[in-house]
Amino acid sequence: MKTTIKALTLIASTVFAGQAFSAELVCAVYAKSGGSSWGNGTANCEAFDYSFGNSTGGRFYLKNVTKPVQEVRWSGSARCGTTTSTSCNATIRAYGANSATATILYKDGTWESTNAATAYYETGH
Numbered sequence: 001m002k003t004t005i006k007a008l009t010l011i012a013s014t015v016f017a018g019q020a021f022s023a024e025l026v027c028a029v030y031a032k033s034g035g036s037s038w039g040n041g042t043a044n045c046e047a048f049d050y051s052f053g054n055s056t057g058g059r060f061y062l063k064n065v066t067k068p069v070q071e072v073r074w075s076g077s078a079r080c081g082t083t084t085s086t087s088c089n090a091t092i093r094a095y096g097a098n099s100a101t102a103t104i105l106y107k108d109g110t111w112e113s114t115n116a117a118t119a120y121y122e123t124g125h
Contacts, residue, residue: 023065025102025114029058029092029121046120047092058092058119060100068107076100077119092121 028040035049041063047056060078065086072088074080078100080088092098098119104112 023104023112023114024063025060025100025117026063027058027060027100027117027119029119030056031121032056032123035123043115043117044120045117046122048122050124052124053094054123055091055093056121056123058090058098058121059087060090060102060117060119061087062102062104062114065104067110070105070107073103073105074100075102076116078102090119092119094121094123096120 024043026041026043027045029037029045029047031037031047031049032051032053033049035047035051037045037047039045060074062072069084069086071082071084072086073082074088077090077098078088079090090098090100099116101116102114104114
């Protein structure tokens with residue numbers, strides 16, 4: 001019984017430790033005309049301004065990358081394709097969810113799929 005509990009504890013700690021050090025996809029939205037942004041640097045970011053435009057600039061980027069990256073495959077609103085960069089500039093469209101994910105290929109032959117990050121933008125009143 002003690003051996004089983006020790007084994008389960010070891011497995012659980014390994015799983016949680018692996019998740020604690022995994023890369024995270026986050027976003028930033030840049031408001032125009034003196035607007036405001038919230039949540040930049042998190043997986044859910046947003047901005048509001050009175051520019052009455054239909055889009056603004058933004059960025060999706062990786063945090064907590066602990067190993068050398070060979071390439072990043074961006075998808076969704078992060079339209080950078082396959083790059084070696086851990087950052088992807090994006091056009092954030094107004095009044096819709098702009099969501100992205102990334103698959104990271106590491107130089108040691110391992111890979112990882114990230115969480116989805118979502119950027120929101122509203123303009124006008």
